[in-house]
Structures are given as structure tokens and as C-alpha cells.
Amino acid sequence: MIRTTTPLALAMMLAMPAYAQTATAPTPAPAPSAAERNAIINAELPADQAALKSHVMFLASDALKGREAGSNEFNIAAQYVASQFYAAGLKPAGDNGSYLQNVPLISAKLDGPGTMSFTRKGAQPVSLEFGKDFVSSANPETPAYTVTAPVVFVGYGITGQGRDDYKGVNVKGKIVAYFGGTPENFPGEVAAHFSNPAAKSEIAARHGAVATITLESPRTAKQRPFSFYANAVSRPRFTWGNPNGTGHIAAPGTPSAGTVSLVGAEKLFAGAKQKWADIAKAAEADNAVFKAEALPVTVTVAAKTALTPVQSYNVAGMLPGSDPTLAKEVVVLSAHLDHIGVGRPDKTGDTINNGALDDAVGIASLIEEAKRFKTAGTKPRRSVLFLAVTAEEKGLIGSDYFANNPTVPLSSIVADVNLDMPIITYKFQDVVVYGASHSTLGPIVERAGKAIGVPLSDDPLPGENIFVRSDHYNFVRKGVPSVFLWPGAGGPGRAAIDDFMKNHYHQPSDEVGQLPAIDWESGVRFVDVNYRIAREIADGDQRPLWNKGDFFGLTYEGPGAK
Numbered sequence: 001m002i003r004t005t006t007p008l009a010l011a012m013m014l015a016m017p018a019y020a021q022t023a024t025a026p027t028p029a030p031a032p033s034a035a036e037r038n039a040i041i042n043a044e045l046p047a048d049q050a051a052l053k054s055h056v057m058f059l060a061s062d063a064l065k066g067r068e069a070g071s072n073e074f075n076i077a078a079q080y081v082a083s084q085f086y087a088a089g090l091k092p093a094g095d096n097g098s099y100l101q102n103v104p105l106i107s108a109k110l111d112g113p114g115t116m117s118f119t120r121k122g123a124q125p126v127s128l129e130f131g132k133d134f135v136s137s138a139n140p141e142t143p144a145y146t147v148t149a150p151v152v153f154v155g156y157g158i159t160g161q162g163r164d165d166y167k168g169v170n171v172k173g174k175i176v177a178y179f180g181g182t183p184e185n186f187p188g189e190v191a192a193h194f195s196n197p198a199a200k201s202e203i204a205a206r207h208g209a210v211a212t213i214t215l216e217s218p219r220t221a222k223q224r225p226f227s228f229y230a231n232a233v234s235r236p237r238f239t240w241g242n243p244n245g246t247g248h249i250a251a252p253g254t255p256s257a258g259t260v261s262l263v264g265a266e267k268l269f270a271g272a273k274q275k276w277a278d279i280a281k282a283a284e285a286d287n288a289v290f291k292a293e294a295l296p297v298t299v300t301v302a303a304k305t306a307l308t309p310v311q312s313y314n315v316a317g318m319l320p321g322s323d324p325t326l327a328k329e330v331v332v333l334s335a336h337l338d339h340i341g342v343g344r345p346d347k348t349g350d351t352i353n354n355g356a357l358d359d360a361v362g363i364a365s366l367i368e369e370a371k372r373f374k375t376a377g378t379k380p381r382r383s384v385l386f387l388a389v390t391a392e393e394k395g396l397i398g399s400d401y402f403a404n405n406p407t408v409p410l411s412s413i414v415a416d417v418n419l420d421m422p423i424i425t426y427k428f429q430d431v432v433v434y435g436a437s438h439s440t441l442g443p444i445v446e447r448a449g450k451a452i453g454v455p456l457s458d459d460p461l462p463g464e465n466i467f468v469r470s471d472h473y474n475f476v477r478k479g480v481p482s483v484f485l486w487p488g489a490g491g492p493g494r495a496a497i498d499d500f501m502k503n504h505y506h507q508p509s510d511e512v513g514q515l516p517a518i519d520w521e522s523g524v525r526f527v528d529v530n531y532r533i534a535r536e537i538a539d540g541d542q543r544p545l546w547n548k549g550d551f552f553g554l555t556y557e558g559p560g561a562k
Contacts, residue, residue, distance in 0.1 A: 001358060001392075001421045001469055001505075037513040048368075049520035052527065053512070055084070055364035059337075060356035060512055067355060068341025069238075069391040069398070070105055070310035077337055081315045081363060081388045088370035090317030093385055093407050099317055103390050103401045104241035105310040106248075108140040110234055114303030116258060118151075118268060120296055126267065131230035133264030136303040137256040140239045140247025146302040147211050147257065150174045151268070153279075155290030157200045157212070160551065161186055169292040172208030175257060175299055177268070179217045184286035189434065190551050192465035196473075198250035205251035211301065214259045217283045226261040233259075238394035240401040241309060248404070257301040271296045312338075314398050315388040316407055319373050321538065323381035330383045330412045331537045332480075333369060333530070334399065334471050335362035335419040336392030340506055350508035356518065357500065357510055362419035363388055365527045372531050380538035382414065389471055392420070399471035403478050414543040415441060416482040417534055418472035423487055424522040425514075426496040430457040430488030431529060434467045438550045439481035440560070441537070448532035452525060460489035460497055479558035481544040485530060487522070 045053060058064075058080060064073040082099035094101040114136025117127045128134045139145040155165035157178030165178070178200065182191040193199050197214070204212050216226060239247040249255055260268060262280065269276035272295050282288045315337065321327030339355025354360075370386050373379075385408065389398030406413065431449050433456055436442040446456050459466065467473065472482040489497055496516065504510040512518065537544060545560025546553025553561025 001466070040513045040517055045520055048524050052364050052368050052523050053520050055367055056356055056360045057512055059360040059363060060354040062352050062354065066341040066353040067337060067339045069312045069338040069394055071341060074312060074338055074390065078313045078315050078388070078390075081337060081367070082317075084367045085315065085317030085370060085386060088317070088367065089374040090319055090370055090386060093316035093318040094314070095407070099315050101314040101316055101402065101407055103312045103314055103398050105312050105391055105394070105397060106140055106239050106241040106246070107236045107308040107310055108138040108239065108247050109236040109306045109308075110136055110138045111143075111304035111306040114258065114301070116260075116299065116301050118297040118299045120271060125300070128260070128264050128267065131227065132261065133267065134258050134260045135230045135233045136258045136301070137233065138237055138305045139249075139255045139303060140237075140305065140307065141249055141252065141255055142246060142305070143307055144304050145255065146300070147175065148298060148300040149210050151213070151295045151297055151299050152176050152292065153269075153272075153274075153290070153295060154178050154292045155288075156182060156194070157203060158182065158194050159203055160194070160555070161190060165290065166207055166292060169294055171204070173210055174294075175211045175213055175301075176204045176207070176209045177213040177215055177260070177295075179215050179283055180220060181217070183288065188459060188462055189438070189467040192467040193552070195465050196468045197256065201249070201251040201254055201256065205254035209254050211255055211257040213257050213299075215265050216259065216261045218262070218280055219284065221262055229259060236308075238310075238391060238397055240397050245307070245309065247307060257299075258303075268297060268299075269295060312390040312398070314390055314402055317370065317386045318408075319370065319380065319384045319386070321381050321383040322379035326381045327383050328412055329414045329543060330385050330408050331380075331534060332385045332387055332413055332416040332475065333366060333419075333534055334387040334389060334416055335359055335366045336390070336398065336471055337363055337388040338390050338393050338398070340393050343508075346508045348508075353506060353508055354511040356512050356514065357423055358421040358505065359392070359419070361422055361424065361518075361523060365419050365422070365523070365530060368527050369531050369534065372527075373535075380535065382538040384534060384538055392471055396469075396471055396474055399474040403474040410478060413475070413480050415537050416472050416475035416480055417530060417537070418470055418482065418484040419530060420470040420484060422485070422523075422526050423497055423500045424519050424526060425500060425516040426487075426492040426519060426522065428454065428487035428493055428522055428525070429490035430454050430493070432457055432459055432486040432488045433483050434459070434470075434486070435472060435476065435481075435483040438552050439546045440542075440544050441481050441483050444536050444540075444544075445483060445485070445533050448529050448536065451532055452528055454488070454529070457488040457490055460494065476552055477556055479553070479556040481546055481558065483533075485526075485533075487526060
């Protein structure tokens with residue numbers, strides 16, 4: 001599971017999440033001996049549990065070195081999934097009659113610190129200091145980027161939910177400057193959407209802006225010093241490649257020009273009608289409202305970006321539907337195959353981030369669901385596409401590529417059900433389904449949970465923007481009703497989730513023999529819930545629809561929303 005990545009969010013992605021730092025989880029047990037670890041790994045299990053576990057044993061083995069997208073080890077994992085799709089009877093749904101869809105990744109890294117300066121009418125340009133006043137952002141669209149334009153402050157940069165931060169200003173041909181995040185009164189999943197830099201850049205592009213600047217706020221300054229972000233932006237970010245070798249961005253032609261600190265903003269806002277001190281103070285309020293204003297400056301931003309192509313793959317297999325009409329519609333079941341590869345040694349000296357729960361278990365569940373569909377007494381009425389995506393850990397890149405370059409007509413995709421890092425180290429008593437409240441998928445997932453005795457429950461990690469941090473979100477952004485499932489926090493769940501996030505998330509200890517031990521019976525129950533959901537979607541008389549008036553359905557013109 002990954003955070004979104006530009007430009008403040010990139011830095012946040014590279015650090016241990018706040019909940020991992022603050023969770024009050026139990027003290028981890030002493031590391032098991034080699035014999036104890038092997039006893040855990042090789043313990044005899046019932047056939048259905050052993051089948052699920054066997055995939056994870058391979059995908060999360062040291063031999064695959066953490067399955068980093070673009071690595072040879074990831075390619076081996078992709079071939080393994082393709083072979084399992086073949087064994088389950090799925091038809092190739094990748095490129096050129098294969099199970100693999102080529103995903104041309106692009107690594108974009110700042111080539112030097114970049115520059116930012118501003119000019120007031122009749123005055124000499126004033127340069128901002130990199131690392132103190134501002135940090136640049138790599139621009140995947142071009143190796144050399146320069147823009148000179150007036151700047152307009154637009155609060156949070158949000159339009160929607162009864163808010164219009166662009167009211168009263170014309171930003172066509174200008175750079176917009178806004179705070180990251182959202183007001184506290186926004187609903188959780190809507191707030192997560194507007195906290196995503198891609199959503200704000202799309203709004204800016206629709207208003208005609210030529211670039212965006214993110215302003216540090218007093219709220220973010222309390223979380224991390226600005227120097228942290230200055231160090232982080234020197235690391236590469238990823239996207240997928242355009243045919244001309246450049247990288248795709250969410251709002252083509254409206255890139256991020258960088259992030260300006262509290263100190264830099266004070267310089268930038270000097271001479272404005274609104275004093276920066278007043279704006280900064282207002283930003284501390286939970287539900288701050290700002291007045292948009294054209295600043296009396298013209299800003300020039302320049303940066304060079306080193307672009308490096310990296311080849312990777314999605315894996316796609318299709319189970320054709322049986323209904324002469326409904327078979328033309330496709331239900332997508334997705335999970336991400338990649339993890340974060342090899343990193344720094346932990347306290348035991350281990351450097352391989354195996355990614356057993358994140359997300360080898362999700363991929364294993366996908367494979368076992370495919371087998372259930374194949375061995376069921378009747379075929380599904382709609383077609384079902386099983387999709388293992390790459391580069392989720394680099395910013396949901398593989399699913400974004402598929403959503404923009406689908407191997408089936410986009411109009412035929414009626415739903416996505418996504419699996420990402422199910423924490424199954426306990427007997428889960430409930431399930432969390434992100435996105436359930438937005439469409440007719442809600443009642444379907446509720447019925448599936450009740451069928452095995454688990455109700456739906458609330459998000460156990462509010463404020464972490466999980467709704468926009470997994471691959472289903474890229475289908476949402478194409479107007480497709482989508483959900484993402486997680487075992488819930490009921491009973492022992494809260495402590496188990498906290499323990500995993502603190503002691504194993506994105507660490508070498510996320511492996512098959514981790515402690516607390518993975519509960520493979522819970523894994524099979526999780527597969528069962530997902531199968532029931534997918535089966536009902538595939539067999540239903542009516543395709544899933546957005547709830548009338550739903551924010552996401554209306555925003556992305558999805559069926560049923562109007």
C-alpha cells in the first residue's frame with residue numbers, strides 16, 4: 001500500500017506513516033530461531049489454506065527480493081501469476097494474446113536543485129533559496145522545464161462540496177498557489193480525494209492554470225520540518241510513459257512547480273492585499289475559508305528532470321461470461337504484485353522487504369478466486385478480468401496505466417473490486433469496504449459479509465486517506481464504481497492492525513514466518529468474502545451504479561450519479 005506522490009506527498013510516502021509511529025501496539029515477541037521459523041512456514045494446513053499459502057511462500061520468498069517493479073525478480077513473479085492464471089483456465093487478456101500488458105514506467109528525478117524567483121512590477125527579480133524557501137518538483141513531461149507567469153492564491157485549491165476556492169479570480173495562463181490537504185469538515189473519502197495532489201492539479205488545469213505551487217501550512221509544519229521535504233524530493237518519482245518517451249502526469253500541461261515553505265511564502269506574499277501572517281494564522285483553523293487573490297508578483301520556475309525508462313508488466317487473465325448480452329460487460333478483480341524491493345538492513349541485518357501481506361496475500365487471493373470461478377457449477381454471466389498490477393508502491397502507476405490504456409474497452413468495465421494488504425494475523429470479525437457507501441456495490445458487499453457472519457465497519461485508520469492510496473481509486477477516476485476491502489478492527493483486529501503497521505509494514509519482517517503468525521484460515525475466509533462479492537456483481541441483472549448525486553459519480557460522470 002502506498003501514498004500518492006507529488007510533491008509534499010512524495011516526501012510523506014518515504015517516511016514511516018504517522019500511525020506506524022504512534023500506534024500503541026503490543027511489544028513484539030523475540031525473533032524466532034531458524035527451526036521455529038521453519039516450523040511456522042512449513043506447518044501442515046488444510047488443502048484450501050495450503051493452496052493460498054503456497055503462492056505467498058513463492059512470491060514473498062527471498063529469491064524474489066521484494067518484487068520491485070522493473071526488476072528481474074518482479075518479472076519472475078509476473079510469469080508465475082501468468083502461469084497460475086493459465087492453470088485456472090483464464091484466457092490471456094494482456095498484449096498480443098499474452099497474459100502480460102507492457103507498462104512503460106518512467107523514473108523522473110530532479111537533475112539539480114532547480115530555481116524559483118519572483119518579480120514585482122518595476123523591481124529586480126528576487127531569488128528564493130532552495131531547501132529553505134522552496135523545493136522544486138521533477139516534471140516527467142519534459143527534461144527541461146521553465147515557466148514564467150503571475151501567481152494567484154486559491155486557498156485549498158478546491159471546487160466542490162459547496163466550496164469554490166477559485167471564486168472571483170481568473171487563473172488562465174497563471175500559476176496557482178494553494179495549501180495541501182482539505183478542511184476538516186469534508187467527509188472522509190471526499191477529503192482523501194481532495195488531499196490527492198492529482199485531484200487539485202486537475203482542478204487547476206480545468207481553470208486554465210499553467211502550473212501549481214503547494215504552500216507549506218502551519219499544520220504540516222508541525223508534522224515535519226521543511227528540510228525533510230527538501231531531502232526527499234531529490235529521490236526519483238515514477239509515472240508511466242507516453243509514446244514519445246516523456247512521462248504522464250494527471251493534468252498534462254499543468255505540472256507541479258514545487259513547494260514553498262512558510263518562510264518562502266512570506267516573501268512571495270509581500271505586498272499582497274492579504275498579509276501572509278493573517279493567511280497562515282487562518283490556515284490553522286480546522287475549516288478555514290480563504291479569499292482568492294492575484295498576488296502582485298510574476299514567478300519564474302525552472303528545473304531539469306532526468307527521465308529513465310523502466311519496463312514492467314501488468315498481468316491480466318479473463319474468464320468469459322456466459323450470458324450472450326452481459327458477457328460484454330467486465331468485472332475487474334485487482335491486486336498489486338509489486339513491493340518495495342531491497343532496502344536498508346533491519347536490526348537482524350535483513351534487507352529484503354518480502355511483502356507477504358503487502359500484497360502477496362492479495363495476489364494469492366486473486367489466484368484462488370479465479371480457481372473458485374472456474375470450478376463453480378455455473379459460469380458467471382458477466383466476464384471477470386483478474387488483474388495483477390505493477391508499481392502500486394511507486395504511486396498506483398500500473399493501475400493508472402491500465403485505466404488509461406485498458407486491454408478491454410473502458411466502457412465495458414462495470415466495477416472494480418480491489419485487494420491490497422489484507423492483514424490476516426487474527427480472526428477478523430468485520431470488514432472495512434472503502435467506497436461501499438458511494439454506489440450500489442454497498443449492499444452487495446454487506447450481503448457478502450453477512451453470509452459468513454461479518455458485518456461492515458468503519459475505517460480503522462481515519463485521516464490516513466486510504467481511499468486514494470490503493471489501485472481501485474484509478475478506476476473511480478474513470479467513473480467506474482469500485483471498492484477496496486480490508487479485514488476490520490473489531491475484537492482483536494485493532495491490536496493486530498496496529499502491530500502490523502508498527503512492526504512489519506514496509507519492513508523486511510513482512511514475510512511468511514512473521515509473528516504474530518499469518519492466520520491462513522482467515523485468509524480463506526477473506527477469499528470467500530471477495531468471491532461472493534465478485535460473483536453477485538457478475539451475475540446481477542443490473543450493472544453497478546453510482547448512488548444518485550454521489551460526489552465521485554458526478555465528478556467522473558459515472559453511471560447512475562445524475
